[in-house]
Amino acid sequence: MPSYLAKVVLFCLSRLNGERSLAAIYHLLNGKKSAQTLQDSKWYHLDFLFGTLAVQKSEILHIANRLEHERLIERIDNDTYKVTEKGEAALAQFSFPAYLNGLRYVNETEAFWRRLSLLVQTISNLVHETTFEPIQRDEETLLFVKRWLLSRRNAAALAQSLYEELHRLLSRLDEKEANVFVWRLTSYERIGLTNEQVALVLQEDPAYTQLLFQHVLHFFLKTTEKESHRFPLLFSLRADLYETIPLTSSTKKTYELLQQGRTLDEIARIRRLKRSTIEDHIVEIAANIPHFSIAPFLSEEKRQQIMRVAEKLRTKKLRMIKEALEDVSYFQIRLALAKRGDGDGDR
């Protein structure tokens, strides 16, 4: 019986279809913001797992060995595996917490949690008139919560409102999910539990409780965004994080220039970068910004051709697609595939 984390790895291997190595899974789960990882996560519909688990490389290697030993996967190349029929069968009943959406909230989750946990600790201690040491220590979070509190008076009323918002939100989740979140909070009289400690109390796998915790945070982020009027305090904790787009910094610059109407070659010249580098950026943008149009780089007709071939060959390997088509560049194939990564993705 593979552990929960092993099943996550098995699931990823199944989606990757033998086309990426174990390193891709490592980067995906740890949320490496490289163009390659961002694209892969979209292409293979693994974006909901992006940056949701901190794992070691050695752990993944170890898991792969176990899975291979149990004949759930088979090695097709160095560090590249394919899931066997037995492996696919093992995944049949496997599912992820529903709101998990790593890539969508990659820039918000951590900061939102830090602010919320420090705020809860602060208000809880204010209400009980006790002193405390902040459980979050990075200056940005400390400063944010300080300013947030300065602009609002009356601790008791704040406590009441925050209590009501959290209660209302958590009531929409099941008991276990709400516990996983609340037990990690530090407050008056109690330092919060670590993920391992929560897992021990619940007798669950720590990887599972960690994903469940992320799922609750993503649920918070999604709901407070959609119903900001019903959760004004919680929404205000993430309002300034909201606009951020998950792009690497160099890509962001290219994106800004594109929005100013510059062409690919112009941007390459202005930024003194190779054309191929700018192409990488554009693929990254296409994979991550739903409303970004790829029409200037690829006609709709050609896009459909590429998608048809990809479907038929059941592959995302660029070379195979290119050989099956005439007059199409690698850049265009990557663009088409990146764009297809849109939508919610089937899990």
Place this chain on the structure above:
Amino acid sequence: MEIVSVLKEKFGYDSFRTGQREIIEDVLNGFDCVAMLPTGGGKSLCYQLPGYVLEGSVLIISPLVSLMEDQVQQLRNFGEKRVIALNSFLPHAEKQEVLRRLAHYRFIYASPEILQSPSLLSALQTVPISLFVVDEAHCISQWGHDFRPDFLKLGRLRKQLGSPPCLALTATATREVIDDIVATLELTNVKKHLYSIDRPNIALCVEHVATLEEKIERLIHIVDAVKKPGIVYVSSRQWAEKLAECLRERGHRTAFYHGGMEAEQRLLIQQQFVYDQLDVICCTNAFGMGVNKPNVRFVIHFHLPAQPEAYWQEVGRAGRDGKESIAILLYAPGDEQIAKTMIEAEFPSLEQIVYAIQSIKHGNEHIGLTEVQERLIFYWLEQIEEADSIEAIAKQMHAHVEKRRRMKEAKLSFMLRWMMEERCRRQALLAYFHESLPHRHERCCDRCSLELAVYEEKNERMSSIPLKAWQEELRRMFLAKVGKR
């Protein structure tokens, strides 16, 4: 202002502890100082108080981010707002803002690594630095040469900042290390304040067991019996996790702590321990610096510490409140091999060095060394004349390596001798630090007189408030108890 009134007004204390007044007076008179005070002896006050008397900012260089954060928090608890910790985790925009207003801060904490940043250096050069403090200054020697080459650059850094007066603080240092500190920081006009590092309320004990299994059994037995809270030090992350599990199965409130954990989880565990939600921490040497917990009743070493300095520092985390505490070292035959292997792994061979230098010259990223070794190589490359051949450079480096290795081996063999010591353990350890023991303590060590029963727990265990379902937890957090309103 008279310094006693500053002490009262800013810190709320009525009197100084041993050495503090003398050190502070020398600091205020502009001398370079090296101060050695026992752990828990109030070292930080020696620069915090001058911060309120001297004009300008006090720059404190601290070896660990967590230690730095702990101390910043301490100052904030005293009501100080003009304090900042500069570390690599500061987001870019905030960092720019902080750098612009750097002179506004009374206390600036920084790690030696971040001080290598040119933008920070030039910002610092515009700040009038009244005092240049090196905290845990033994890192320059005990670890510096091996782990933190950036510490060795502090001498040059001080010059670049216009050579402000320097205060180097430590709790454990031999005379050689003190000399190292003076030389590395290029201190002139230096006043040394070296107080006894003895901790009379901590009894020392070594227990020999035959096998590893027996050692685990013995550990469980001791933890069952003695007064808590306490700390169990081990040599690896795996052992920290394993022993925490053993003790948890015995019903102890325990957790592990090591450098492989995320910062947030580490802080949670540390605070749970400080606020008595945990009784026992099983940890590597990553735990302890800056942890302000006065009532630690025992420190157990499950593995042999490789250096007396590290041992004494870890032992010193017990009994800060002055009450009876005990330090127990458990030894099974073969333990010295673990320590030896760790020393071996720390130093590269001549072949590795040659290969590494060649790789660096060819712009190759992978030079086949551990991170620690890599930092060392880069540090030495900066020091050695460029004109030499690769082999000559490598030989020079290897000579350094051998010197450090021999030094480390000598420290380890001291520990081995000390374990077998027939006479007073305290006397032998203090002698290592060139101190004598003028009179015997009532409870000294297992070689003098020691009854473990004294340290046993008679009363019932403390328990934390029970964990409830989320609805009730949420109410407890936010809604004040009716009686209180």
